[in-house]
Amino acid sequence: MHRVVALVAAPQASFELGCAAAVFRDPPYRFSVCTERPGNVSTTEGFDMLVTSGLRALDRADTIVVPGWLPINREPTPAVVRALTRAHRRGARLVSICSGAYLLAATGLLDGRRAATHWRYAEELQRRFPAVHVDPDVLYVDHGDIATSGGSGTGIDLCLHLLRSDHGAAYASRVARRMVMPPHREGGQVQYRAEEPVPVESLGGLLEWAAEHLAEPITVEDLAHRANVSPRTLARRFADQLGVAPGQWLLAQRIARTRALLEETDLPVETIATRVGLSSATNLRRRFRAALHTTPSAYRRAYQGR
Numbered sequence: 001m002h003r004v005v006a007l008v009a010a011p012q013a014s015f016e017l018g019c020a021a022a023v024f025r026d027p028p029y030r031f032s033v034c035t036e037r038p039g040n041v042s043t044t045e046g047f048d049m050l051v052t053s054g055l056r057a058l059d060r061a062d063t064i065v066v067p068g069w070l071p072i073n074r075e076p077t078p079a080v081v082r083a084l085t086r087a088h089r090r091g092a093r094l095v096s097i098c099s100g101a102y103l104l105a106a107t108g109l110l111d112g113r114r115a116a117t118h119w120r121y122a123e124e125l126q127r128r129f130p131a132v133h134v135d136p137d138v139l140y141v142d143h144g145d146i147a148t149s150g151g152s153g154t155g156i157d158l159c160l161h162l163l164r165s166d167h168g169a170a171y172a173s174r175v176a177r178r179m180v181m182p183p184h185r186e187g188g189q190v191q192y193r194a195e196e197p198v199p200v201e202s203l204g205g206l207l208e209w210a211a212e213h214l215a216e217p218i219t220v221e222d223l224a225h226r227a228n229v230s231p232r233t234l235a236r237r238f239a240d241q242l243g244v245a246p247g248q249w250l251l252a253q254r255i256a257r258t259r260a261l262l263e264e265t266d267l268p269v270e271t272i273a274t275r276v277g278l279s280s281a282t283n284l285r286r287r288f289r290a291a292l293h294t295t296p297s298a299y300r301r302a303y304q305g306r
Contacts (some may be wrong), residue, residue, distance in 0.1 A: 002166070005061035006033045007080075007103075008051060009069065010042040015152050016067035016097045022179055023159035024063075028167070032057060036080055044070065055083040063093045063162070066100030067155065072121055073128075076106050085109065094146045095162065097155030101148045105129040109146060116141045118151045139243075156181060168303045169259035203227075203241050207249075214254055214277045220246045254278055255291045262300040269296050 004024040006017055017033070024031045033049075034057035035041055040048040058064055064087055069076075084107050088094055096104050101117040102125060104110050111131040122136030135141065140149040140158040142165070149158035160181065164172035206227050210218060223246055224234040231246075238246045254276040261272045273284040288296050 001030045002028055002062045003060055004029050004031045004063045004065060005053075005057050006031070006065045006067050007055075007058065007084075008033055008035050008041055008049075008067065010035075011044045011070055012041055012049070013068035013070060013098070013152070014043045014045050014047075014049075016100070016155055019097060019152070019155035020065045020067055020095075020159055023156060023163065023175060024065075026175075034058065036077065055079060058083045058087045058092070061087060061092050063095060065159075066094070066096045066103050068097060068152075069099045069101075069103040072099050072102050072124060076103055081107050088145065091145075093144075093162075095158065096148045097158070098149065098152050101125060102128075104146065104148065105132050110148070113143060113146070114141045115148045116150045116154075117148065120151075168263040169256050170263045173256070173260055203237060210250065211253055214250075214257055215275050216277060217279070218250060218277065220250075223250075251287065251291075255288065258284060258288060258296065259292075259299065262296055263303045272296070 004020070006020055008017060021031055032053060033051050034053040034055060035051045036055055038052050038054050039050070041051050042048050064084065080103070084094065084104070088107075088109055094104055094109065096117075098118045099121050101110070101115050102121070105115065105125060105128070110129070112133070114133045114135050115125075116135055116138050117125050119136045122134050125132065126134040138150065139154040140147060140161065142158070142161060147158055147162065149155045156179070160172050160176055163175055206223060209226065210223060220231055220234065224231040227234055227237075229237070234246055238244060238249060242249060244252070257276045258272055258278070261267055261275065265272075267275075268281075269284060270281040273279060273281050276284070278284040278287060285296060288294075288299070292299065294302075
């Protein structure tokens with residue numbers, strides 16, 4: 001059982017905490033919450049929650065999630081810093097959501113590394129911790145031992161990414177379907193910023209249709225025709241809402257479907273290539289290696305071996 005422990009502090013943002021709890025709620029994970037001083041913990045939404053576990057819970061955690069840190073200029077106590085650095089030293093994975101990057105930065109463990117936080121907090125994080133390379137635009141950054149995410153909702157993207165790393169694309173896709181979430185967004189996508197124009201029309205229906213028809217030779221022009229817009233307008237909507245070009249999104253979905261089929265079936269690579277719309281085994285192998293730096297056969301051995 002993989003123990004995931006969220007470290008909360010008043011006033012706790014309940015949405016960020018809920019992101020981690022929703023993703024890690026089921027086996028093979030065991031989710032729990034702790035705080036420095038057990039008892040009632042107030043939330044930014046106006047209600048209190050009872051947390052009965054203290055910092056010692058971090059000594060047994062495999063993954064520690066910091067679901068926000070407010071106010072962002074608050075200095076953590078030495079006890080909190082010691083607990084996090086001790087956990088990291090023994091091999092626990094540290095994860096932050098939104099403003100939680102401030103707490104990880106305060107431990108010194110982000111020095112010399114790229115980190116993500118909400119774009120609204122990025123400038124202040126960089127000013128306070130100049131040794132951290134703050135990237136204000138990306139959804140999340142994963143170093144393996146430490147991972148940080150941008151705005152609140154990107155915490156779900158990061159947690160699903162960690163599921164994918166732990167147990168494969170198929171498992172992460174099942175959890176995403178339960179949550180009615182897109183199964184995969186690359187960490188390098190751009191955070192949506194509030195001052196940007198609100199998209200005229202959601203891409204949700206188009207994305208759902210494309211995901212159900214990946215075996216077909218869908219092109220960007222096909223997507224534009226189905227959305228009844230020009231390819232240029234479609235590209236602008238993709239950039240606004242997803243931070244990627246339509247062709248990049250299509251390829252990412254095909255790679256994700258390939259991973260799931262490699263994990264869950266014994267289908268030949270040629271058959272998988274046809275099912276995901278990559279036309280040939282040669283094309284699939286080339287695209288797969290470019291995306292994941294490994295071959296389909298090596299990937300299958302690794303995940304089916306698990």
